[in-house]
Amino acid sequence: MEKNQYLDLYHQMVLIRRIEERSAELYQQGKIGGFLHLYIGQEAVSTGLISVRRPEDRVITAYRDHGVAINCGIPAKQVMAELLGKATGCSKGKGGSMHMADVEKNFWGGHAIVGSHLPIAAGLALGDQYRGLNNVTICMFGDGATNIGFFHEAFNLSKVWDLPVLWVCENNQYGMGTSVERASAVPEIRQKAEGYNMRNARIDGMDLITVRDASLEALEYVRKNGPMLLEIVTYRYRGHSMGDPERYRDSGEIKKWQETDPIGIYRKYLSEKEIASLEEMNEIDTQVDHEVDEAVQFAESSPEPELDELFRDIYVEA
Amino acid sequence: MARITMREAISQALWEEMERDENVFIMGQEVGVWGGTYAVTKGFYDHFGGRRVRDTPISEAAIVGAGVGAAMVGVRPVSELMTINFAFVAMDHIVNQAAKIHAMFGGQMRVPLVIRAVGGGGRQLGATHSQTPDAIFAHFPGLKVVAPGTPHDAKGLLKAAIRSDDPVLFIEHATLYQMRGEVPEEDYVEQIGKSKVQREGDDVTIVTYSKGLELSLRAADELSSQGIEVEIIDLRSLRPLDMEPVIASFKKTNRAVVVEEGWRSFGVGSEVASRIYENAFDYVDAPIKRVAQKEVPLPYNRRLEQHALVQMEDIVQAVKEVTYG
Ligand SMILES: Cc1ncc(C[n+]2csc(CCOP(=O)(O)OP(=O)(O)O)c2C)c(N)n1
Ligand SMILES: [Mg+2]
Numbered sequence: 053m054e055k056n057q058y059l060d061l062y063h064q065m066v067l068i069r070r071i072e073e074r075s076a077e078l079y080q081q082g083k084i085g086g087f088l089h090l091y092i093g094q095e096a097v098s099t100g101l102i103s104v105r106r107p108e109d110r111v112i113t114a115y116r117d118h119g120v121a122i123n124c125g126i127p128a129k130q131v132m133a134e135l136l137g138k139a140t141g142c143s144k145g146k147g148g149s150m151h152m153a154d155v156e157k158n159f160w161g162g163h164a165i166v167g168s169h170l171p172i173a174a175g176l177a178l179g180d181q182y183r184g185l186n187n188v189t190i191c192m193f194g195d196g197a198t199n200i201g202f203f204h205e206a207f208n209l210s211k212v213w214d215l216p217v218l219w220v221c222e223n224n225q226y227g228m229g230t231s232v233e234r235a236s237a238v239p240e241i242r243q244k245a246e247g248y249n250m251r252n253a254r255i256d257g258m259d260l261i262t263v264r265d266a267s268l269e270a271l272e273y274v275r276k277n278g279p280m281l282l283e284i285v286t287y288r289y290r291g292h293s294m295g296d297p298e299r300y301r302d303s304g305e306i307k308k309w310q311e312t313d314p315i316g317i318y319r320k321y322l323s324e325k326e327i328a329s330l331e332e333m334n335e336i337d338t339q340v341d342h343e344v345d346e347a348v349q350f351a352e353s354s355p356e357p358e359l360d361e362l363f364r365d366i367y368v369e370a
Numbered sequence: 371m372a373r374i375t376m377r378e379a380i381s382q383a384l385w386e387e388m389e390r391d392e393n394v395f396i397m398g399q400e401v402g403v404w405g406g407t408y409a410v411t412k413g414f415y416d417h418f419g420g421r422r423v424r425d426t427p428i429s430e431a432a433i434v435g436a437g438v439g440a441a442m443v444g445v446r447p448v449s450e451l452m453t454i455n456f457a458f459v460a461m462d463h464i465v466n467q468a469a470k471i472h473a474m475f476g477g478q479m480r481v482p483l484v485i486r487a488v489g490g491g492g493r494q495l496g497a498t499h500s501q502t503p504d505a506i507f508a509h510f511p512g513l514k515v516v517a518p519g520t521p522h523d524a525k526g527l528l529k530a531a532i533r534s535d536d537p538v539l540f541i542e543h544a545t546l547y548q549m550r551g552e553v554p555e556e557d558y559v560e561q562i563g564k565s566k567v568q569r570e571g572d573d574v575t576i577v578t579y580s581k582g583l584e585l586s587l588r589a590a591d592e593l594s595s596q597g598i599e600v601e602i603i604d605l606r607s608l609r610p611l612d613m614e615p616v617i618a619s620f621k622k623t624n625r626a627v628v629v630e631e632g633w634r635s636f637g638v639g640s641e642v643a644s645r646i647y648e649n650a651f652d653y654v655d656a657p658i659k660r661v662a663q664k665e666v667p668l669p670y671n672r673r674l675e676q677h678a679l680v681q682m683e684d685i686v687q688a689v690k691e692v693t694y695g
Contacts, residue, residue: 085493085494085670085672086493086494086495086496086499086670087495087499137494137670137671137672138671143670145669145670145671145674146496146497146669146670146671146674147496147669147670148494148495148496148670148671149670150495150496150499151496151497151670164495164496164498164499165455165456165459165498166428167428168459196427196428197428199427199428199429200427200428200429200430200431200459201429201431201459202459227427227428228399228400228404228407229400229403229404229425230399230400230403230425230427234425235425235426235427235428236427297404297405299403299404299405300403300404356671356673357669357671357673357674359673359674359677361669361674362664362666362669362674362677362678363664363666366665366666366667
């Protein structure tokens with residue numbers, strides 16, 4: 053990688069974290085409504101993963117989607133505008149936090165019904181395979197989603213039909229307040245792929261470089277051979293969504309994970325390898341602050357959708 | 371009488387039934403350690419323990435399906451769906467299994483299962499998380515569908531549901547949890563399948579349930595100040611659907627408005643209106659009006675969402691239209 057590529061990845065992670073922190077504030081001020089699921093702690097996962105996709109590779113994920121949206125190339129402004137329900141948002145203010153998408157960026161959405169997008173991902177890949185295209189569909193989902201039937205049907209189908217899907221489980225240890233041990237019969241999610249005779253790997257999701265290397269290898273495998281599961285072990289620092297009483301874990305556990313903070317690890321990596329100085333990174337931090345301010349300003353000054361918008365896009369044909 | 375919230379009323383019904391009958395237990399996502407995502411089962415896990423307050427994986431088909439099976443062998447599960455939108459994931463077990471098993475095997479088996487589900491829009495949760503699909507569940511014979519509009523009815527009807535030997539879908543509206551109302555201190559059980567007059571009046575009959583009741587009561591105050599007295603009939607359950615108080619009221623007022631939160635097409639209003647036409651055609655003085663949600667998937671944007679949902683003013687206007695006022 054070139055130096056600027058290393059720094060771009062740093063920029064992405066910091067941008068996502070600041071956007072999320074600002075979103076939490078805007079939620080508290082009542083400017084964002086509905087459910088808000090923050091990605092803080094998990095930044096390295098989609099940053100590393102999506103940095104190695106080809107533009108023609110598709111991405112689809114669940115409702116914890118702001119970071120994924122940004123990594124797919126949706127400008128922070130449009131993400132913020134969507135959070136505020138504005139006409140300039142990536143889903144015209146009609147989707148909100150859980151339903152960001154930008155088809156031109158090959159980002160096929162945040163999806164709010166747990167696991168429901170897994171069969172859809174198999175279908176994206178089926179469409180591509182059917183037409184003889186060489187794209188991979190990257191489907192991201194949580195650990196909790198692997199306990200719903202959708203997951204198993206999609207895994208089986210993708211394997212029997214050799215569909216080019218890279219299944220990526222963001223194992224952040226919990227589905228809402230239920231830990232993996234309490235909800236899943238197997239302690240490692242990757243074991244579930246074994247039952248479908250599918251190649252799998254389990255990697256550290258707090259280390260950006262590990263994620264990036266493993267993702268690159270996995271994508272090339274899928275492109276040639278069909279589906280694979282990558283389990284990426286990570287942690288969310290904040291509650292499941294805003295207003296989570298967090299009775300299921302203690303603050304010591306969160307602190308322990310924060311010792312392996314993805315941004316902290318990467319800063320250390322860049323400076324120890326003498327790829328970038330702390331000053332250079334701090335400069336990026338300042339730049340990100342401006343970017344986030346601009347995004348919020350853009351969103352706040354953007355118009356609300358017209359009332360007529362309610363009746364638009366219900367059907368393709370009038 | 372105590373003035374408590376709908377949330378407390380539902381919580382009390384569950385608690386008291388679990389104390390009364392050791393066979394009653396709860397299962398669903400985050401009902402235990404978390405205390406219920408709407409805090410309905412707060413404190414249950416510590417009191418009743420993990421055997422009777424069971425946190426499940428995210429597996430709606432199994433939450434309902436295993437509820438059906440457990441009910442068949444004589445225990446009384448209350449399967450909780452975090453929201454009714456996830457009932458679609460469990461649709462086979464609700465529709466093809468719970469609703470059919472008693473009849474299909476000639477009455478040999480029973481399914482005394484309660485499925486609690488939180489429904490309704492108005493909280494900016496977007497298209498998949500804001501639905502009010504109550505009417506479609508009422509389509510299926512063999513399933514009872516209950517949807518209370520007051521704390522009093524919620525408590526009494528949930529107890530009835532738990533004691534019922536038939537499967538009951540119990541729908542709670544998310545924006546009614548904070549609503550307060552009078553609830554008796556002593557144990558009481560309401561009968562499922564009885565509509566109730568919630569306000570008396572001579573000019574127009576409003577037929578409604580759940581969230582529609584709250585809106586209709588507010589509309590009634592507004593209309594009363596303008597000299598129109600409405601009678602409000604709360605259906606309380608969509609199946610069985612008790613039309614008797616509706617027909618009796620209609621014979622007095624000769625005009626009706628049906629208010630529901632869900633979509634108009636193939637909805638509660640359509641059913642109620644046609645039953646009025648079938649049973650009281652000679653008493654009709656004006657076409658029956660249906661007030662319902664605009665026919666679009668609900669958007670996230672607050673203003674648009676509110677524009678799509680029924681507002682108190684829509685009810686006022688509909689009542690005026692049937693009185694030609
Ligand atoms: C079918 C369905 N059931 C339940 C929910 C409610 N719900 C939303 S997120 C969630 C937890 C999902 O956990 P996981 O898959 O691990 O993703 P994470 O939130 O940790 O990113 C639940 C239970 C839902 N949206 N859809
Ligand atoms: Mg998780």
